[in-house]
Amino acid sequence: MSAHHSFRLTPSATATEVDTGKVSMIFPVMQQIVILTLAAMILDGGECFQIVGYASLAYWVVFGMMMISRRDRLTQFDKILIRWGFLMLVMVSSFVTQFIWHLRGY
Numbered sequence: 001m002s003a004h005h006s007f008r009l010t011p012s013a014t015a016t017e018v019d020t021g022k023v024s025m026i027f028p029v030m031q032q033i034v035i036l037t038l039a040a041m042i043l044d045g046g047e048c049f050q051i052v053g054y055a056s057l058a059y060w061v062v063f064g065m066m067m068i069s070r071r072d073r074l075t076q077f078d079k080i081l082i083r084w085g086f087l088m089l090v091m092v093s094s095f096v097t098q099f100i101w102h103l104r105g106y
Contacts, residue, residue, distance in 0.1 A: 023074060023082050031086050032056050047097075055093035059086045 039052040062085065066078055074082075081088075 023079055025082075027083055028059070028086055032059070035086075035090065051093050051097045052090055054097055055086060055089040058089050058093065 036049070036052055036056060039049040042048045063082060066074070066082070070078070
């Protein structure tokens with residue numbers, strides 16, 4: 001007699017969930033390495049690199065604050081911010097940096 005093994009596309013009640021609540025940092029770190037490298041190669045006197053550098057600094061400050069305040073209780077929104085927040089900060093940083101340059105007279 002052969003045992004029947006079925007293939008299920010939906011999780012069963014006995015399936016164990018692998019999600020341990022840990023956030024993968026590989027994707028955000030790779031984003032920053034690639035974007036910082038590309039920004040450093042642009043020949044604009046370091047303006048683009050400065051924008052991306054400010055965004056990177058802000059990302060790590062916010063990430064540290066999130067990890068200190070609620071390391072084991074991250075919400076789904078927190079996980080989205082950790083994964084995609086750097087790209088959002090680059091966009092915001094471009095406007096904020098331009099405003100700061102305007103205030104400084106550049």
